[in-house]
Amino acid sequence: MILSDADILDRLEAGDLVVEPLDDPELQIQPASVDLRLGREFLEFQRTNIPCIHPNSEDEVDDYVSETVVDEDDDFILHPGDFVLGTTHERVEIPADLIAHVEGRSSLGRLAVVVHATAGLCDPGYRGQITLELSNLGSAPVALTPGMRISQLTFTELKTEADRPYGSERGSKYQDQSGPQASRIESDDEFGGDQLERGDADGE
Numbered sequence: 001m002i003l004s005d006a007d008i009l010d011r012l013e014a015g016d017l018v019v020e021p022l023d024d025p026e027l028q029i030q031p032a033s034v035d036l037r038l039g040r041e042f043l044e045f046q047r048t049n050i051p052c053i054h055p056n057s058e059d060e061v062d063d064y065v066s067e068t069v070v071d072e073d074d075d076f077i078l079h080p081g082d083f084v085l086g087t088t089h090e091r092v093e094i095p096a097d098l099i100a101h102v103e104g105r106s107s108l109g110r111l112a113v114v115v116h117a118t119a120g121l122c123d124p125g126y127r128g129q130i131t132l133e134l135s136n137l138g139s140a141p142v143a144l145t146p147g148m149r150i151s152q153l154t155f156t157e158l159k160t161e162a163d164r165p166y167g168s169e170r171g172s173k174y175q176d177q178s179g180p181q182a183s184r185i186e187s188d189d190e191f192g193g194d195q196l197e198r199g200d201a202d203g204e
């Protein structure tokens with residue numbers, strides 16, 4: 001079941017669901033979601049001298065990105081074809097019986113700005129700010145102003161609480177992240193089922 005505005009308020013008041021700071025609840029709490037605002041920090045991939053990023057290598061992806069912090073009252077210009085990581089201003093805490101989905105806002109979608117390129121799921125148990133995967137699919141640069149409502153979070157109730165919420169097990173690389181975080185895929189301790197033996201695909 002997806003939480004309505006009244007359900008969201010109940011859970012925020014109960015204190016197990018946290019979205020903070022929630023400076024303007026009347027504006028930010030929508031009929032079945034909470035609008036989150038854009039933070040001031042951005043991570044951009046360097047355009048030159050960047051080797052191939054191999055997810056299974058020990059190289060830190062952090063080495064290939066540079067950080068920009070936008071001054072107060074300034075904008076970040078997202079150029080056509082660009083892909084940058086941003087962050088929500090708000091920090092969230094998702095209880096073990098909820099899962100949250102990061103969605104774009106229609107008004108930005110209509111400007112061809114995509115807020116999460118692929119991943120849009122906040123696990124039960126997740127705590128921290130949310131890294132936004134921002135891209136501009138249009139043909140005109142778009143100015144992004146820190147503080148603008150950039151994304152919305154919906155909450156779905158699980159049938160039962162997660163036995164092993166995010167943060168309680170190994171992995172959980174992004175727990176308590178603050179600001180945009182580059183991929184930490186290199187710290188996956190194993191590839192598990194992704195590392196298939198040659199011949200697996202054709203059943204040899």
Ligand SMILES: Nc1ccn([C@H]2C[C@H](O)[C@@H](COP(=O)(O)OP(=O)(O)OP(=O)(O)O)O2)c(=O)n1
Pocket residue numbers: 102116119120121122123126129130131132133166171172173174
């Ligand atoms: N656009 C997004 C999507 C998710 N998250 C946060 C909340 C998630 O609970 C956490 C982990 O997301 P995934 O499980 O999708 O990521 P991985 O599987 O790569 O990480 P892990 O191995 O830590 O589960 O990252 C985020 O900050 N920004």
